Amino acid sequence: MSATLNAEAIDRYRFPAADCSRIPYGMYRDPDIYALEQERIFRGPIWNFLALEDEIPNPGDFRLVEVGDTPVIVDRARDGSLHAMVNRCSHRGSIVQRATHGNAKTHVCCYHQWSFDLTGNLVGVPFQKGVKGVGGLPADFDKSCHALRKLRVESLNGAIFGTFSDDTPPLREYLGPVFTHQVERLFNRKLRILGYQRQRIFGNWKLYTDNLRDPNHGGLLHMFQITFGIARLNATGGAKLDADGKHNLSWAAQGGRAGNAEDPGKDYGDTGRGDMNIKLRDPSLLRYHKEFPDDLTLAVTSLFANAALQQIGNTLAVRQIRTRSADEFEIVSTFFGYEDDDEAMQRHRLRKANLAGPAGLVSMEDGEAVELVHRAIVRDGQDHSVVEFGGRGPVRDQENLISDVPMRGFWMYYCKLMGIPTGETAS
Numbered sequence: 001m002s003a004t005l006n007a008e009a010i011d012r013y014r015f016p017a018a019d020c021s022r023i024p025y026g027m028y029r030d031p032d033i034y035a036l037e038q039e040r041i042f043r044g045p046i047w048n049f050l051a052l053e054d055e056i057p058n059p060g061d062f063r064l065v066e067v068g069d070t071p072v073i074v075d076r077a078r079d080g081s082l083h084a085m086v087n088r089c090s091h092r093g094s095i096v097q098r099a100t101h102g103n104a105k106t107h108v109c110c111y112h113q114w115s116f117d118l119t120g121n122l123v124g125v126p127f128q129k130g131v132k133g134v135g136g137l138p139a140d141f142d143k144s145c146h147a148l149r150k151l152r153v154e155s156l157n158g159a160i161f162g163t164f165s166d167d168t169p170p171l172r173e174y175l176g177p178v179f180t181h182q183v184e185r186l187f188n189r190k191l192r193i194l195g196y197q198r199q200r201i202f203g204n205w206k207l208y209t210d211n212l213r214d215p216n217h218g219g220l221l222h223m224f225q226i227t228f229g230i231a232r233l234n235a236t237g238g239a240k241l242d243a244d245g246k247h248n249l250s251w252a253a254q255g256g257r258a259g260n261a262e263d264p265g266k267d268y269g270d271t272g273r274g275d276m277n278i279k280l281r282d283p284s285l286l287r288y289h290k291e292f293p294d295d296l297t298l299a300v301t302s303l304f305a306n307a308a309l310q311q312i313g314n315t316l317a318v319r320q321i322r323t324r325s326a327d328e329f330e331i332v333s334t335f336f337g338y339e340d341d342d343e344a345m346q347r348h349r350l351r352k353a354n355l356a357g358p359a360g361l362v363s364m365e366d367g368e369a370v371e372l373v374h375r376a377i378v379r380d381g382q383d384h385s386v387v388e389f390g391g392r393g394p395v396r397d398q399e400n401l402i403s404d405v406p407m408r409g410f411w412m413y414y415c416k417l418m419g420i421p422t423g424e425t426a427s
């Protein structure tokens, strides 16, 4: 469907409040909105997280990723430079590289064996001149005009980002000082990649970006987190945003019984969430070995639009959101530690990896919550959610966890990129 036809979908919904404290349900279910997002968000003027340099340390190393739903190869060329290109053959559109990761001299398409160098240029076409002057491509066929589509790439402390747009500002500017610091904080030295988790969720990808920007649910939905004090709503915590409100850091410090409430269970009243007397037989799972100069024990940094950097205690990971349709997306998590971790620390990180991911003791409920919403909002696209925790109006940093404000920041920037009028301009 053409971009113009997709753009007509915008007229189907109204954001009744300029501060995005009302989100029409149709934004999550409409396939035309989804198609427009691919063009204006994922291929728009944003930096998409692609991969970590330590995943492709050597020349020829590559990984397959996705930007929205576009398949992309990220690789390192012979001279050590980083490249990203659409994994779609310039001949007849096949996937070129099919291995999820590896080392290659060239990327060769299996269909008719066209080959592309590590920068995406077309370097080989079998039987280009036919056989004995018969068949083959026209004499004026110019290989240099048929490279794979290339993305601009920038790396910050080994975190590789890519963009389709020439209008995207430099990466540090796009991140702003707070989020440049968050990237530098986490990727502060050489990493050791510990493994991957992949989760498919049958819901809209923005229900997950909402979830990431809703610290309120963390201390209500996640029983394990509340009971064992990883993060409770009465702990010290909050959210930091960039000037646009598009990125978000949800943070908590000194979680658990060292938190700022004397009787943490009491604040939960009759929710049934306040029983703090259950104990783990082996509490070492919860232990936090301080490893950053600040006091944050939980820091989830959401970068608009496809990434989340995760520190839950000593569990470190970067999550990439890959969209499939309006009704489905995947989260690919790369778990890591640092090369100089000793064996005990590495073991600790691997055990703590059980806190996150599809069956994670803390995060398994997130996928379920996304699917519960997605199922219930199948009709009545003009009805909307109520996003008022933390107050209405301007979007700004929050010094508590009972807030939806970061969600509104996402949606205000989203509407700007999508060209969606909000509030009084929407009528």
Ligand code: FES
Residues within 6 Å of the ligand: 089, 090, 091, 092, 093, 094, 109, 110, 111, 112, 113, 114
């Ligand atoms: S589609 Fe790739 S070589 Fe033909």
Ligand SMILES: [Fe+2]
Residues within 6 Å of the ligand: 211, 217, 218, 222, 362, 363, 366
């Ligand atoms: Fe959650």
